[in-house]
Structures are given as structure tokens and as C-alpha cells.
Amino acid sequence: MAQLDLISGVDDRHTLDALFINAPLRDYTLRPRTNDYTLPVLGMAYIATYAQQAGFNVGLLDAEAHGLGIDETAEIVNSAVPRWAAMNLLAPTYEMSARIAAKLDPGIAVMVGGHHAKAMPDRVLADPRMANLRALVLGEGELRVAALLEDERRRRELPGVLWRDPLLGTRAAGIANPRTSAGMLGPDINALPYVNRAFLPQDPYQATPTAADRRLAASRETEQLTTAAHHGHMEANIVGSRGCPYNCTYCGAAVSANPDVTIRVRTPEDIIGELDQLHDEYGVTAFRFVDDLFLGYGRVITEQMEAFTRHRIGDRYVWDATGRINVLDRLPDQDLDRLIANGLREVALGIESGSDRILTAMDKRINVAMTERVTRRLVAHGISVKGYFILGYPGEDQNDLDATVRHIRTLWDIADHHPGDVRASVFEFRPYPGTPVWKTLTDAGYNPDELLAYGDVDLTGDGADESMRQRDEFNFSVGIQFGDVPLQQIRSTLAMLTREQHDRNQSARKATA
Template identity: 80%
Template sequence: MQQLPRLSGADPTRALDALFVNAPLRDYGRRPRTNDYTLPVLGMAYIATYAQRAGFNVGVLDAEAHGLGILETAELVNAARPRWAAMNLLAPTYEMSARIAARIDPDIALMVGGHHAKAMPDRILADPRMANLRALVLGEGELRVAALLEDEQRRRELPGVLWRDRLLGTRATGIPSGRPNPQLLGPDINSLPYVNRAFLPQDPYRAAPTEADRRLALSRGTDPLRTAARTGHLEANIVGSRGCPYNCTFCGAAVSANPDLTIRVRSPENIIGELDQLHDEYGVTAFRFVDDLFLGAGRVIAEQMTAFARHRIGERYVWDATGRINVLDRLGDRDLDRLVQNGLREVALGIESGSDRVLRAMDKRIDAAMTERVAQRLVRHGIGVKGYFILGFPGETHDDIAATVRHIRNLWAIADSSPGEVRASVFEFRPYPGTPVWTTLTDAGHDPEGLLAYGDVDLTDDGADESMRQRDEFNFSVGVQFGDVPLAEVRSTLATLTREQHQRNQSVQGAAA
């Protein structure tokens, strides 16, 4: 195999068994990307790492991270000439994936997985652009992908693997002989190898120093943190668990959308082993837990923090994590102190709305008062809060959106008198197939074709608006008004809040300097 640009993790001296392709959110050949960083494809890298450990030569082509267009992505796949091209299908990127697939050499077998593949398998199998689709893998793919790379005919005995019979034109399904191995569908995550970061072109990455870093360095007095306060941390993303017990109606991870998924949390020792491995190999001193459960269950928090304290994690590293507001609301001040002592820097919270009526429709199991109470306690302990918000949710009124705007500004005001910061990240509502709200919308008469018509929305003014530039990858929409508020007003409110947050970021960075 020739050395190809933008191919991550493959051995160029051997023939390529599989190339894992992360499609771009839009065709960057038509409008170049403006943001500098995108989230790494950790799920794809887990599968690639497992396949590599099984002896296969595999690589990752992250077209989103590299800002590639459809044509360039397909040309790179064809030039690499893998036996298999594998794609993770998401609703916003499905059109991009299908257009790339249509351009791939027919001698290259196609394999797909991901949330969209799981939610709409028959639609994908029937798509003529997916004519060379030889395996659609439902759910977690590590063990079954490796089995398919070993022998395509094994698909007949693998559970949760679909394909279309070319002769009969019918859907074919793997049928295990005897009792299926449950590990095939949900592997023991403590037995999986640590992700090979060679597959991730943007992880680890260098992050600019923040005011939170400066405060932590002063309070801890440890050399690695003092250095990071001046130069910025080398940071890496990490997964601490799989599955979510909640049923937020808009979320692809909702428990009702994944009845086959067993919730599993990595052991503290397994997680700490990866933290230390990333530090020893790359010099990483900051980590971001991107899964739902790391700060999403009291028992898990207690177990992890006991191990973190034993290994003196807080003296060596800092970390951010997602959290559940209702769970954090039950923690005492000593619990929050313990989180800080163990290195917690920021918690990402799915706040979503300032309207209790909308929160009930989302099945969030929180209210605005709880969010303000939790945020106030966190920032007073010096823990930053990153709040995610949705505008344009089905049935949302002008009063509901006004409540969300007030809510965000109340949270900013709370942070202004506290050592911790509050950052607001606001998104336009987008429906995802397989989620509870998708069923609600289609039952109400919405055409699935319209709900799948994702397109990018340029809120950056061709990159000129600095406040929008770094979130450009998230500005996409199906162009449907789901609530009472016109889309133009939803986007205007989103832009206003984003610009205000950008101004706050600039003032904090100025103070830190």
C-alpha cells in the first residue's frame, strides 16, 4: 500500500484490510470548513484498535477532521484500495456517506454501522447508492467487525449483522448456530484494548490555558499543573462507560432507543491505566470524559473518586466530564470538595431549556430551579459548568424560548460572583430516527423524508464571524419549524446567545493573560 495523506494508523507496507471512514458533515469541497477542531471518532477508533490487535491492517480516514469534500474522500478510499471500507452512519451525515459510497470502487466491500444504521436498516439496505453494502452491523461492533474481516461468510452466523441478498432482493440476517455469545453484541469494556491514538488525527491536542487552569495550579502547587497554566494542557478524550439509563426524548442514547444495550462502566483501575498510558506516551495532563455516566450515578462517582484519591490523580491531572443534574443535586458539599481535590475542572450538563414545560416534554427529570441550584453549588466550589441548550423543540412557544434566554443569563450572573465559570452552548433542535421524539413527530404526520433532509446552515458569514467559527460543525438543520417560533427567530436567538458567550470567553481569557 502506498503512503497516503490523511490516512491514520495504517501500516503502509502491507495491504489494507479495512479503511474506517468518518464522513464530513457537509461537502467541504463546496464550502471549506472554518473551525479548527472536531470531536474525535472514539467509537470508530475502538473498533479499529480491536481489529488491529487481531492482526489486521486497518486505518481511519476522518474526513470531518480534515475538512474533506465528497469527491476527495472517495478518491482517497479508492487510492488506498482496502478490502473493506467501513462507515459510521449518523442521520446528519448519511447523505454525505451515501454519496461517498456511490463513488467507491465496486471491488471494495462496504460495511456500515452507527446510530442511523441501527434506526433505519431497511432504508439503508434499499438505497441504490449502497449497492456494494455487504454487512450492516447493529450496535457495538468490535468483535463482529473483526470476525467479518477474517471471513465475510461469517456474517451468516453473527447476530445483529444484516445484508441484502442480491439474487432474491430480500434482507438477510446472520443466524447464530446455538446460543449466541453475548460478548459479540456488548463486549466487556474492561477487556478492550486502550484506543490507539494513531487512529485519531486530532487527539491528543494542545488546548490553550484557561483561567480555571491558573486557579487550579495556584491551589495545587504541583509542577505539571503550574506548567499547564502557562502553556496549556495536552488534552485527550476518553470514554468511561457505555449506555445510558435515561430516556431524554431527543437523544440517540435514550434507553428506549437502545433496548439491546447493556449499561457498563469501566473499572476505576482500567480508566486510570489509560490516563497514565496517555500521560506516559504523549504527555497528556487533561482529560475529557465524553460518556453519559461518569458523573451520572452516585455509586459510580463514589467508586471512581475513591480510586482517584488512592492514585493521587488530582495532583497530576485535571479532567472534565458530562454529568446528570438530578444526580449532582443529591451530592453533598463534601462530595463536591472531593471531586475538586481529584482534579475535576468542568462538568458538561444537558440543561436544554429554561422552561419546565419543555423539560417535562423532553423527559429530562429536572426543572430550571434544580439546574440553577446545582450550577450555583458547582461554580462556588470552583467547578466550571458547560451547559447545552436546545432551541426550537416541538411545541416550544415564544414564552418558552424567553425562559431559556433568562435561564442562561441567570446562570451567567451566578458565575459572575463565583470562582467557577458557566459556558452556554446552544443548538437548534434536530430530530434523530429511533428517538422517542421521532416517533411522536411521525405519529403526528411529519414526513420522515422531511425529517431526514439535513443541510448545513452557515451562521459564520463565510468564516467572518469569529464567535460562530468554532461551532461551525454543529450548525445544521432539517429546515422544519417544530414549535411556535419561526426558524429565523430561533436562529437569531441562538446567534445572540453564542455571541454573548464568545464575549464572555474573551473577557475571561484576557483576565487569565
């Protein structure tokens, strides 16, 4: 029997207008998942929240969070009998999404969106497994999805909505109606409702206390933070902006891949209102800003921190955020002091490589010396760093790989002499359609079908079983060697670094217990 109770946010007393489906990265009936937490699908929850406030009964099925298989996911959707099934298409999960779509009852209309739909719309429209596809939405979907739920025929006047003409087999597209479609492509993000967390089965969540939590609490005189550091914060993820002005070659958010996206930042008052709402409703005391700009643009940092100071955010909450190394490098020490006073706990940085040659190829606008300088300044102020690294980037040779390993260990050594911590999160390179490097690879003769052949990889064979826990969502590959280093060596290096990071985590927990 279908597990309808896995559908989040739905009112089961009424007909279901739409069921939003986050497909699993792999079929978990074949091999159960090992981790028990995945990042929440905030973009999908935004759309569901807006549709709900527009008067529609919608639900969200996070098949990845629940560790579902393809058949089980399709069975739940069919049993729920929604008018629409809405899917977020990402390159690593596209195959799972298409196989689920093929198993849905013909009476359920399908709409899709997401990075993969935007990058390869004609390929998606032509997929016979998407026979029930009635709307492909390019870009931000809140307003247009609600319009489609109101009346499918409105797709004819909605910009950025595509479908396949059933008679001609050609692509059809909505033609914007100036009277009714203003602002459809880029909604005012300050006017959008706060995300209804009922749609997210794992957000907010009770986090395990970290060494960074305890160190930060020790430096504060607030009972709330000290207690949370010992028992674990209630944490929530949040978005502070949309769009990115940078053009990192491997990233789906690269500005060249998203010319339609206007960069917008939420007002400090709107953000702080959501922080307080999450605290009042769920007891949240820690937040993670997952967007690209919160600590990636100098003016935004200044504006947000002035408001955080006025509202005494640092006395009440802690938070993490993504940041840009080149921007943080220009911040004076007094601004770093203000960040820590306002509750900043950790910055996630796209460090990516220890080779300046590879960083240039990635268009990162940073170098190794800059990363070491920024890391040293951050951890000296008590701000921890989570660094992301890519192994096996196109053109990478053994010297580049060795440089990345040395770089990570240098950053760990820097952290060992300062109050802040450094965590390294290492991934195997995989290409995404629509990114600058995708075009480079296809222009060089790589077959798009082979570049899209994502498969999950079990990396625990290198003796790193425990250290590989909670990495299901990252262990996948297209199985192609893009540089000079053999793929197996890339994976062995990845496992080695992950094992060393796990050992550091364990030592830190013991030291702060």
C-alpha cells in the same frame, strides 16, 4: 493525486484489510471549514484498535477532521484499495456517506454501523447508492467487525448483522451460533484494548489554556498543573462507560432506543491505567470523559473517586466529564470537595431549556430551580459548568424561548460571583431517527424524508462571525419550524447567545492573562 497520508494508523507495507471512514458533515470543497478541531471518533477508533490487535491491517480516514469533500474522500479510499470500507452512519452525515459509497470501486466491500444504521436499517439496505453494502452491523461492533474481516461468510452466524439478499432483494440476517457468537453484542469493555491514538489525527491535542485552567492551577501547589495552565494542557478524550439509563426524548442514547445495550462501567483501575498510559506516551495532563455515566450515576461517582483519591489523580491531572443535574443535586458538599480535589475542572450538563414545561416534554427529570441550585453549588466549589441548550424544540413558544434566554443569563450571573465559570453551548433542535421524539413527530404526520433533510446553515449573518468559529459540526438543520417561534428568530437568538458567550470568553482571557 489522492492524499493517502491522511489515513491514520495504517501499515502501508501491507494490504489494507479495512479503511474506516468518518464522513464530513458537508462537502468542504464547496465551502471550506472554519474550525480546526472536531471531536475524535472514539467508537470507530475502538473498533479499528480491536481489529488491529486481531492481526488486521486497518486505517482510519477522518474526512471531517481533515475538512475533505466527497470526491476527495472517495478518491483516497479507492487509491488505498482496502478489502472493506467501513462507515459510521449518523443522521446528519448519512447523505455524505451514501454519496461517498456510490463513488467507491465495486471491488471494495462496504460495511456500515452507527446510530442511523441501527435506527433505519431497511432504508439503508435499500439505498441504491449502497450497492456494495455487504454487512450492516447493529450496535457495538468490535468483535463482529473483526469476525467479518476474518471471513465475510461468517456474517451468517453473527447476531445483529444484516445484508440484502442479492437474488431476492430481501433482508438477510445472521443467526447466532451459540458456540462462536457469545458476547458479540456487548463486549467486556474492561477487556478491550486501550484506543490506539494513532487512528485519531486530533487526539491527543494541545489545548488553549482557559480561565478555568488558570484558576484551578492557582489553587494547586503542583508545578505541572501551573505550567500547563499557562502553556495549554495536552488533552485527550476518553470513554468510561457504555449505555445510558435515561430516556431524554431527543437523544440517540435514550434507553428506549437502545434496549439491546447493557449499561457497563469500566473499572477504576482500567480507566486510570489508560490515563497513565496517555500521560507516559503523549504527555497528556487533561482528560475529557465523553460518556453519559461518569458523573451521571451516584454509585459510579463514589467508586471512581475513591480510586482517584488512592492514586492521587488530582495531583497529576485535570479532567472534565458529562454529568446529570438530578444526580449532582443529591451529592453532599463533601463529595463535591472530593471531585475538585481529584482534578475535576468542568462538568458538561444537558440543561436544554429554561422552561419547566419543555423540560417535562423532554423527559429530563429536572427543573429550572434544580439547575440553578446545582450550578451555584458547582461554581462555588470552583467547578466550571458547560451547559448545553436546545432552541426550537417541538411545542416551544415565545415564552419558553424567552425563559431559556433568561435562564442562561441567570447562570452567567451566578458564575460572575463565584470561582467557577459557566459556558453556554446553544443548538437548534433537529430530530434523529430512533429517538423518542422522532416517533412523536412521525406519528403526528411529519414526513421522515423531510425530517432527514439535514443541511448546513451559515449563522454568521447575524454579526457573530468570530463567535461562530469552531461550530461547523453544530450548524446544521432540517429547516422545519417545530414550535410556535419562527425559525429565523430561533437562529437569531442562537447567534445572539453565542456572540454573548464569545464576548464572555474574551473578557475572561483578558482578566486571567
